[in-house]
Amino acid sequence: MGGDHPSDMRGDPSRQDTPAERALTRRRFVLTGAAAGAAVPLAGGLGGTAAAAGPPSTTGRGRSGSDGEPDLILLNGKIHTMDPDNTVVRVVSIKNGRFARVGGGAPTPGSGTRVIDLRGRTVVPGIIDSHNHIVLLGNRPGFHTPLENAFSVADVQETYATRATAVPERGWITTIGGFHQNQLFPPDQTPRLPTLDELDEAVPKNPAYISQGFAGPSTTNSLGKSFFESRGIPVADDGSIAAGPEATGRATLTLRETLLTFEERKRGAGEAMAFGLGLGVTTHLDQGAFQATGTPSDGAAHEDNFTMHLPFLAVHREGNLNARLQINFLHMDASTDVPTLTERLKNAFPFFGDDMLGTGGIGEFLAEGLGDTWSEAARRVAEAGWRGEVHSLTGTDFQTEIAGFEAVNREFPIADLRWVVAHVPFITEDWLDRLKALGGGVNLTSWRYFAGTAQNNGPPFRMIVDNGINAGMGGDGMQIAPMNPWIQIYYATTGRNARGEVINDGQQITRHEALRLYTASNGWFLRREDDLGTIEPGKLADLVVLNKDYFAVLDEDLRRNLRSVLTVVGGRIVHDAGMLD
Known part of the structure; x- marks a missing residue:
């Protein structure tokens, strides 16, 4: 991946966006992402000339895979x-859902x-997210509104105000x-x-609830405060709700119990997929949830593992599942x-x-855990011929996991x-080699982007890509x-967290390498390369037409x-997005 590769280039800082590019506002993006359902009609027409940008390099082979x-x-x-x-080519044709001619x-x-x-415009393959929790996102209470693309409180207000235009009055925006919160303020604030x-200024006619991470802290507006206090849930005068x-925990549980019906879950499933499609994510490998207990100890990562997929199955059965979904099954048995x-192993495939x-x-x-119960679980997964996937967050857990893989x-x-180890912020190359010898792979995420520091950083993207082990990227x-793959790639290529601080220096990879991790390399994790x-x-x-040149x-x-x-x-x-009309 030399310096002359197109992916290593950066654009001209003096270049101004076109009117069409400026038209893709946060308002338009939020509204489009919330519009789940049937595929939209095709925009564009026959003819036209090549854009003024110079021609892309191409072999011009015109490879064909289908006649007619x-x-x-x-x-x-x-x-x-x-x-x-x-x-890189100028033309592609599609027939019967597959690429027919390329170049x-x-x-x-x-x-x-x-x-x-x-x-x-720049086109890339559909983004494959090989490690996320899209099913949890689809089962959120209220009219759920992702805030990962907000960079200030004003952005949050704009996103919520826009969402409110498509939500019934008194409908919860969550x-x-x-x-x-780190993404909303620069380092000096x-x-x-x-x-x-x-929040009252943004959505005066809708109750609002914003909860950070697994279990808060959280915040609400006046309508939300009245609702929560009527149920004995403490809310401060400024709308803040304590973590825990x-x-x-009580606030989130109350909203789940009050708002979630099967039809609402179906709507949420469609909107979750639509949000991803607006970012270019065409395939999701879902990694499950912690089993819900129906108590305030349940956090954002808890759901009923045995029913949470049903809304997505229903959307698919109705012909409205517009992105691909592959489901992993998370298990947390505590006895051997x-x-x-x-x-699960007896009754699923x-x-x-x-x-x-x-x-x-x-x-x-x-x-x-990672004790005897985990070892027995790994043994049974292998005996049944299933793929096992675990995650690593510390400087030692990957050693136990990979040694366990070797024993199995x-x-x-x-x-x-x-078999896969995900996240791996602190994995070392000797253990990476041992995993590679087992035919395994690592799934990399930029989850440190939100709150990482120079001490709590990783993963070692550069070392892993250079190692040659099967590696891909997912949002977690x-x-x-x-979920946003472009934010994930920002961290992987710059080493900067949400506050703009370099925390993963020396492990940056190129944009081309990062895009490959999210596309060609990720097919391996789904066994669909x-x-x-x-x-x-x-x-x-599956492909994505971008509003800007990713490589520039x-x-x-x-x-x-x-x-x-x-x-x-x-x-x-x-x-x-209506920009190719």
Whole structure:
């Protein structure tokens, strides 16, 4: 990955956004992301000339994977295929949900072909998020409104005010996890959550509830304060709600019990997927939840592991699941007979489903802790031929996990099962080599972006990419990290946290490397590298047209302003910001 690669270039700082680019405001993004449901009609028309930007490098091979009249043609773009040769082409055509022709001249459209002139815009493969909690996001109470793309209290107010235009009066507007007060203030100011008065100014006719991380702190407005106090939940005069089960825990539980019906969960599932599609995320590998207890001790990461997927299955059954979802099953048995895991392994199938929705492996927890119960769980997962996925957060836990994998492998070989250790902020190369020898991989997240420091940083992106082990990226949203892949990539490429402080110096990777982790490399984690991750003939036709050139924008634009203007999944337009009309 040399310095001359297009991904290492940065754009001209003097370049001004076009009117169309300026039109993709936070208001428009919030409204589009909330509009879940059927695919939107195709925008664009036949013809047009190439944009004034210089031609992308291309082999011009015009590889073809399907004959006959295409359903969709995209032309005059800078289409980064992310194939092994890093080919960049101008034209791609799609037929029957798969890429038909990539590069070369534009194919002749038929009477039923739709054509989009990209006008020089940058196109990348659909983003694969190989480690997140999209199912939890879809099961939030109220009209949930992610705040990961807010950079000030004013941004929060604008996002909430915009959301209110599409929410019934007195309908709850909520944000539970997926953001941090650190992102709202520069380093020379003390971070805090919005106050009651600030939320009243934004949404005077709707109760509001904003809760940080797993269990607060939280904040509300006047309507929310009245509601919570009527139920004995303490709220300060400024709207603040203390962290922990006695205040935030009770508040979140009360909203769940009051607001969540199956139809509301279905709406939330569709909106969660739509939010991701607006960022260019076309495939999610969900990592489960802690089992809900129905008490105030439940936090943002708790749900009913046996019913929380049902709204997504219902949306899929109705033909409205517009992004791909693969489901891992998280287990936290505390005894060596591992009862819930045993039943799962008896009654479910790994990597089973269709192109849009299916199962994955066991993870990101196999059992509670890392003792005898965990070892027995790992043994049973391997014996059943499932993929196991765990996570590492400390300087030593990965050693126990990888040594445990080795012990299991001696009895039940796992080399073909693709076992994974996620996060790995402090993993060392000797242990990475041991995991690689088992056929395993590591999933990297930029979760330190919100609140990391130079002492609590990682992961070692540079060392891991150079090592050559199977590696990919996931957001770990939506509790303590953002889903937004461009924020994640900002951290991976700059080493800077939400307050702009360099905390992961020496481990930065290039934009091209980071994008590969989110696309071509991530197919491995879903066992679908032959179908997903690159724009090549015969693969499923997932792609993203960006509002700005990912390889050229300045770093601040990368985390603040990069969005999809058009997202395609399986050849269908599933997100359209109206900028290619």
